[in-house]
Amino acid sequence: MKKLIQGVLGYGVGSIFILMIVFSGILALLLRFTNMEYQTLNQMALIAGISILAFGGMLAAYKGEQKGWLSGGMTGLIFVSAMVLFQVIFENQWVSLPQLSYFGGLLVAAWLGGMIGVNLPRRSAAKR
Template sequence: MRNVSQVRITSPLFSGLVYSLIMMSIGTLVTSLFLLLTSTQESSLHALTTIIHAASLFIGGWVAGKRAGNRGWYYGGMLGLIYFILIFLVGFLAFDAGLNWRSLQLVIILFVSGALGGMLGVNTRK
């Protein structure tokens, strides 16, 4: 049997960001299918996207905290800020969206969600 080399991301922030973006993509696909197959109005889309972002950041913060081993709230919170910057840049460049009250709410939700995930991730490390 041949040995297959595995790629392991050692940076807690980068690994948490990768997991967050994967979870966000899955959540977006599920939401798109949900909107397509049901008669749900697109007016509830803001609440759904906020939930998807918060859940994906919680999982990404969990991974970042678990990889870091300590200061999980810090790594999770920083991951939330980096994630927000990426989401804001996409919104600004693609849709000409600026900073407003909703984006301030989103950055607070993402920071708290990532920090909570990071704290739990540190505590689940063996």
């Protein structure tokens, strides 16, 4: 159980927050220094968000080494809950229906990433 929690909180959610901050900076630079359309950047953000959540769920389950669906689901749920909490506190708005579908997609991506991550092959010291 300790490995599961450590995988979810330490590796999964931590890597998601770091990757989201990095990719947000990249998108901000693209928006500032190129003449890409807003719609294109919006689609890039959607694809990046889903990919990053899947990676975070996969990393959490890989490090947790058990119950990939639970690791991925918890990782996605913690991240989405944090996003909703920030929106309610700082923007004083509740979640809209399009956002709800986006958050659902993020949860599913993390959940599937967890199922993949728990089944990834492990390195062992005996294979040297």
